[in-house]
Amino acid sequence: MRGVSRASLEEVTRRLDAVLESANAATLGHELFEVVSLLEQEHSLRRWLADQANPAESKSGLIGHLLESKVSPATIIVVSDIVQAKWSGTRDLVDAVEQAAVFATVAGVEGEQRLGELEDELFRFGRIVAAEPGLRSALTREGVAAEHKRTLVENLLSGKAGSATLALISQVVTRPRGRTLEQGIDHFGRLVAERAQRYVAVVRTAVPLSGAQQERLRNVLTQVYGRAIHLNIEVAPEIVGGLSIRVGDEVIDGTVAGRIAEVRRRLAG
Structure with a gap:
């Protein structure tokens, strides 16, 4: 991101940190990923939310109405902060929600000082997939139910990787957002490294x-x-x-x- 989007991303990340102090990080991460999916599906909604001509208060009110009773208050706060910020385009807005989801997912790992292990687990999974064409095909084949792919990931990683790694890889596999499997894993790996400030x-x-x-x-x-x-x-x-x-x-x-x-x-x- 550049320009106005970069400044907005820094601000909403700072506000996310404040929310994370009292929120259930795993739940917040999961719900934010669900919001990413919603925005990806609803083209008109995300265009309206990203339009700087629309009042910030109206955007926050709409998000509160759509998400009320469906997600935790912490998630509504984070998403409201994001939609009220200024973004150069719809992609930047959705990327901001996705980054918040990743940061929330790894928040518990940060407390356990396991970010390095998480980065290693993501990288190793990417190398395994690259070396196993059959496995890659099973994880990326169109027409296969997302739940089936998620179960396959769980079977592969059970007892071998942490819950945050499982959550991130499941997201990459089931909701790639136009990225290849390798690109998705690499992108999340960079976000984890950014969170660790390295x-x-x-x-x-x-x-x-x-x-x-x-x-x-x-x-x-x-x-x-x-x-x-x-x-x-x-x-x-x-x-x-x-x-x-x-x-x-x-x-x-x-x-x-x-x-x-x-x-x-x-x-x-």
Whole structure:
């Protein structure tokens, strides 16, 4: 988000933190995801709510009327704050509700200082799906009931991942919002990292890195980016040697395979 939407997102996130102090975080996260689904389905509603020409009080009143008796008071407060803010477009408004849902879902994890484990669980699930075409097909196939997909995710992760991980992956699988499965997992992973006030570095290496090597790499990247770094490491023998590091949209390719590919591009040019 940029401009007015960025400023609004910062404000509604600050107000969300105040609500989370007394709300049931898991319930709030679940209900906010339900609101995301509602807004995705109701095109006219989300356009009206995002229209800056409409009075903020009217938007809040409409949301209160629609959600009353269906969700907790905390959810109505958060959604009212969001719809009263100014957004550059409908997508930004719905994204703000989704981000609030993710932040609420992981709020309990924050208290247990398990955000790093949650990031790892999301990343590992993404790698498993990438390596199992049959599983990916089962989770993304159109026409399959959302409940069936949710049950499959629960069976896969039961006893292997935390409740927040299960909730986020279930959301990605059942309500992708136009994202691929991989994009959805990556997006939620970045939001978790943002909540932890750090960046995620996806590191591809030909051989496993020792604990000391990981710590040195983490320290170097922290100095470069000026923010704490969480490492997601993928062993990929096909890169031959060196490291490939992606932080957001920036890629640092120091692999042998990358250098060979660059030479081939130059020769072809």
